[in-house]
Amino acid sequence: MHTSSLQQNILAELDHELATTRKLLERVPYEQADFTPHPKSMKLWQLATHVVNLLAFNQLFVQHASRDFLDPNGPKPGPTPTSSEELLQRFDQYGASLRQALQDSDDEKLTDSFRLHRGEQTLMERPKGAAIRIMGLNHSIHHRGQLSVYLRLLDIPLPGMYGPSADDPSWGM
Known part of the structure; x- marks a missing residue:
């Protein structure tokens, strides 16, 4: 009887999501970095960078027991990428490191x-596997x-993520 482990399931999901996310990131135009659909929304480049930096955040769940947002020595994302190539390079590096x-x-x-916390205030406490799935x-x-x-x-045009997108000519929309 074949059993699938928690680790194997998370790795399989990670592989699928990394491939899907990379296809989308490849289309993010740096020349429109300041685009925002609403005053309360992040700018395009800020959002794309956040998607990439979340990979490093996810790695904390795997390798540490907690993260205190008030800790001045806590890990911080690197400088904001200044090109599409730099964004994708960071994505590939962070994805490989998380994997x-x-x-x-x-x-x-x-x-x-x-445990994810801000000083004494607990924001989330879960088994690492659940933290990776939910907050990761x-x-x-x-x-x-x-x-x-x-x-x-x-x-x-958008790539297909969980099937064809409306921009795929074979989709027929």
């Missing part, structure tokens, strides 16, 4: 607790969806 951290982990470690992958997918709306508003 390696997951490969170096195991089911038992992924059931250990992770789901959070990334949420922002990727926002990014796809930005691209649609800029009339940039």
